[in-house]
Amino acid sequence: MTKQRRVVYSILLENRDHPTANDVFRRVQREMSTISLATVYNCLDALSKHGLINQVNFDREPSRFCVNPAPHVHFRDTRTGVIHDIAFKEGCQITDLLDLPDGAEVSELELTISGDLPANP
Amino acid sequence: MTKQRRVVYSILLENRDHPTANDVFRRVQREMSTISLATVYNCLDALSKHGLINQVNFDREPSRFCVNPAPHVHFRDTRTGVIHDIAFKEGCQITDLLDLPDGAEVSELELTISGDLPANP
DNA sequence: ATTACAATTTAGAATTATTCTAATTAGGCC
DNA sequence: GGCCTAATTAGAATAATTCTAAATTGTAAT
Ligand SMILES: [Mn+2]
Ligand SMILES: [Mn+2]
Ligand SMILES: [Zn+2]
Ligand SMILES: [Zn+2]
Numbered sequence: 001m002t003k004q005r006r007v008v009y010s011i012l013l014e015n016r017d018h019p020t021a022n023d024v025f026r027r028v029q030r031e032m033s034t035i036s037l038a039t040v041y042n043c044l045d046a047l048s049k050h051g052l053i054n055q056v057n058f059d060r061e062p063s064r065f066c067v068n069p070a071p072h073v074h075f076r077d078t079r080t081g082v083i084h085d086i087a088f089k090e091g092c093q094i095t096d097l098l099d100l101p102d103g104a105e106v107s108e109l110e111l112t113i114s115g116d117l118p119a120n121p
Numbered sequence: 122m123t124k125q126r127r128v129v130y131s132i133l134l135e136n137r138d139h140p141t142a143n144d145v146f147r148r149v150q151r152e153m154s155t156i157s158l159a160t161v162y163n164c165l166d167a168l169s170k171h172g173l174i175n176q177v178n179f180d181r182e183p184s185r186f187c188v189n190p191a192p193h194v195h196f197r198d199t200r201t202g203v204i205h206d207i208a209f210k211e212g213c214q215i216t217d218l219l220d221l222p223d224g225a226e227v228s229e230l231e232l233t234i235s236g237d238l239p240a241n242p
Numbered sequence: 243a244t245t246a247c248a249a250t251t252t253a254g255a256a257t258t259a260t261t262c263t264a265a266t267t268a269g270g271c272c
Numbered sequence: 273g274g275c276c277t278a279a280t281t282a283g284a285a286t287a288a289t290t291c292t293a294a295a296t297t298g299t300a301a302t
Contacts, residue, residue, distance in 0.1 A: 036283095062259060088220065108234065118223070123250065158252095251296065253293100257289080259288095260287090262283100263282100267278105269279095
């Protein structure tokens with residue numbers, strides 16, 4: 001854990017809105033003005049590799065970063081653009097629903113959903 | 122349906138291995154040497170918009186294109202790199218497993234899995 | 243058949259998120 | 273302090289995709 005990695009991580013914890021690398025860069029700059037974008041990418045990569053954060057991809061948009069350690073999937077509200085964390089229901093295994101070949105070992109699984117949420121009055 | 126769109130579509134039907142745009146370009150060139158890469162992108166986009174094919178994204182790798190019209194997800198065998206279509210078990214709705222907010226309307230859903238398949242003897 | 247028109251294709255340039263390179267800096271340890 | 277390794281930095285490079293503007297095509301009307 002270097003100073004830079006710590007501040008990148010704390011920025012992610014502070015506002016869990018799934019920012020892009022560039023969003024993170026701009027936020028980190030406010031308290032560490034000398035940091036470089038390359039370092040932000042390096043830090044995000046290091047934090048990912050150590051399992052502290054997750055990289056989230058919607059189609060071919062810039063990657064976003066998620067600090068929620070619980071298993072969950074991502075729902076992007078097409079009206080607001082906001083990305084919501086969606087948990088699994090109690091005791092549910094997504095792979096139970098799939099016709100996986102015998103012996104298949106899942107190592108990574110990413111589920112992204114786009115749709116509408118009802119307006120919140 | 123233009124000549125170019127038809128040949129792009131037929132190439133995809135011919136070999137359902139989830140090729141990239143560039144793979145498609147090289148295959149199409151063999152029977153229509155004057156086609157341009159931009160046109161391949163345009164055609165893939167048009168076919169996608171009309172629901173004949175699907176764009177498949179694994180992380181930030183180049184998009185791949187899938188001509189399987191049935192609902193399914195994608196499993197990449199990490200040893201061979203081959204992408205397999207995985208169907209849902211009878212009558213299974215993935216969103217049933219999720220704690221979606223009331224009234225959420227799913228418009229798009231993409232599930233990608235990476236893992237190991239047992240060697241096929 | 244010729245013309246008109248809109249949509250598509252084309253070549254090449256532009257875009258842009260990300261990665262790479264090479265030089266500098268930082269931090270732990272003797 | 274000096275040594276060593278890993279991390280950071282600025283900037284260039286990369287590469288998938290998109291954009292631009294001109295040429296081509298196909299179709300429909302005259
Ligand atoms: Mn952003
Ligand atoms: Mn390829
Ligand atoms: Zn999340
Ligand atoms: Zn498929």
